[in-house]
Amino acid sequence: MTGLFSEIFLSALLFGAVTAAVPLLLAGLGEQMSEKAGVLNIGIEGMMIAGAYVGFLVAFMSESLWLGFLGGAVAGMAVSSIMVLLCVRLGLNQIVIGIGLTLGLEGLTALLHHFQFSRTYPRLPAADVLAIPGLADIPVLGPALFQHNLLVYLSVALVFVMGFIYRRTQLGLNLQAAGDKPSALDIAGVDVVTTRTVAVLTTGALAGLGGAYLANVGAGIFVPFITNGAGFLGIVLAMLARGRPLWVLFGALLFGISLSLTTALQVAGINIPTDVIQMIPFLAVMVMLVIFGRKSSLPAALGLPYERGSR
């Protein structure tokens, strides 16, 4: 059992936790924005897998990680524009369309990948790492937290940007009004559909970016169904965080640790069946839902299409 508590093991565990947390964080922040504006974005899993596939493909072809990230974000946005058209503009059922998008894109990306690469799974080179001077030399924590790809730091910074937007800007007020009382926003002279469109497109971009990070940095490879429920975990995070970006970060790290544990425990050769180990993150979800689920207060107009003149 000494392996479990060695410095290297702990360091690897935390490093893996951060790597696993970033896609969840991006998805959670994205979903949070949609939900704030009153759109329950179940399609986020589909947006992530589209981002993962396109992000990987672009990075593979162009040999540029950042073009890959950009491609992933654009792909996620493209998928979310379908959601915008059907759910925000035409007012169709958000849950049905969301499930449809997720299932459709999981299948589509698997199919395209098969056409392109047949049964080979090419790998990307390891992503560049930006070690933060000084902090990176701290034992255990240094290599675990401060030797990551630049996108990781940007994602954490985004948490605070989001917090600023929600609390301090006109845009934040508009988003909250669109979710809690869209008719009041409309009467104040702000278009509800436009506000929600902005929110859902942002969600798509963030989810796509998260997917691209998952494929390009986390795994270095694209395999069909690679997101494996990360988008859905993002929905859970957004619900538990009750509109607070910082809580999404904490939640994502918590899930990241449990995801990382599944790999670490397998590597450490603990004598537990892999199936049990792989259940850990989802057990964590259930525990968190039991503990905090009752307190989650969702926007009043969540999931309801806005129609002017109706109450």
Next chain:
Amino acid sequence: MEREVTTAGSAAPIIALEGVTKRFPGVVANDHVELAIWPGEVHVLLGENGAGKSTLIGLLSGLQQPDEGRILVDGKPTAITSPSHALSLGIGTVFQHTMLVPTLTVAENLLLGAPWWRRPRKDGLRTRVEEVSRSLGIKVNLDALASELSLGEQQHVEILRALLRDSRILILDESTSMLTPSGIEELGVLMRQLVGRGLAVVFITHKLKEAAAFGDRISVLKLGRKVGEIAPERFRALDEESLISEFVELMFGKRSGDPEDVVREPHPGISQAAPVLSVRALTRAPTSVSPGLSDITFDLRPGEILGIAGIDGNGQKQLADALSGQIATDDGSILLDGQPIEFLPVHARRDAGLRYLTDDRLGEGTVAPFPVSINFFLKQIGDRPFWRSGIERRAELDRRARALIAAFDIRTPSSETPVGRLSGGNIQKVLLARELADGAKVVIFNKPTYGLDLANALATRNRIREIAASGKGVLLISTDLEELLGLSDRIAVMAQGSVVGTVENSETARTEVGRLMVGLAA
């Protein structure tokens, strides 16, 4: 009621409607309406539920566009395309239902609508709000959450919002319906101040007295048409009594005194009959949200109307639910025609002749998306002759539904119309038609005229009287003391879940009931 003479204002109306028509499926909501709104005037739009007032507001505030006719703003034909367009034209609206975001503070609500890239300017807002609110004599707490404010305070915020946006017209849609009497008076004072500054106020109401008290000019709407207008000169010349009788004539086409005055006719010979409903020591433990029932005992005789008075939330709803079997009781007995029914489920009590007209007409009384016809027979689903072997008999249902629609004068486009699309008064009639069918012995009414307009309220009261006259027992739960005094033979007063006193409806009943309601001995 004193009314200061307003300045005549400028010669041109700010807004004029010419032949404006708006249709919805099955209804003409506005039919060639002509209307002019002048600065410096409170223009009252008076009409019953469904007269087309709300649609007119929707057209003016940019929520809807007219199908025919045109709207002139400052003499120019203008299509008001959206709420933001209406705002930029200087038309501010305070809707019947609050239009504030409950989770935002008052300040944030007032800031909604500024360009999105800008930082919210709370300091600038604070000085402007202080300026405007001081001159109007209203107080708002900018840092309170909108959901923490009373309805009157929320209305002040909405009026303030319209003023901060330099509105020239302020539309108040049924603004008094949620206010306390003192809140209504404050609103009246506020309206005077606004028109004193040269604004135009459009005040929508269905209450005659408010129209007479607050208006300068009155337009009366009826079934989507404007049926009359009283100009300020004539308005000032009339006293309140003659104004009200003029309104009544315009609205109902007949002249009468105050239509809410109910003349009670005593029912002779009630007291000798054996009670049709006897309630003995009915008890239910209180919960955190309701007062429960303690030791409720009363008798109801055939042909009698027993009123249940009390301030809302003192167990009246629990009593009705307990009698109809919708909630369980802990102790006590209920005898219908001498037979105990307290152990029977809801449908068996109904079959035995106990009928309940709930105050929650859409939530509990009907299934809103179902057609009117099915709603008539909700409690007989599966029974002959409307269903046979589980198969719906469409023709039989429709035939019977049409008969009920005619008999109860239900205004509906067809028997297939979802009941949720009808007005409150018509939904009440659907409930009446259903509950009075075959074999009713005792009818429980819970707030039967709540939310109804005058004509429907009067019709409902007449119906209640007829029911009692036909020998049924009526339990009338109401928070409207006038209604109880007008209809009941006896009035029991409930407080904290128990009956604190029962009063014969005589000359002195008003003070006795009033004293009981506020907790003083009769």
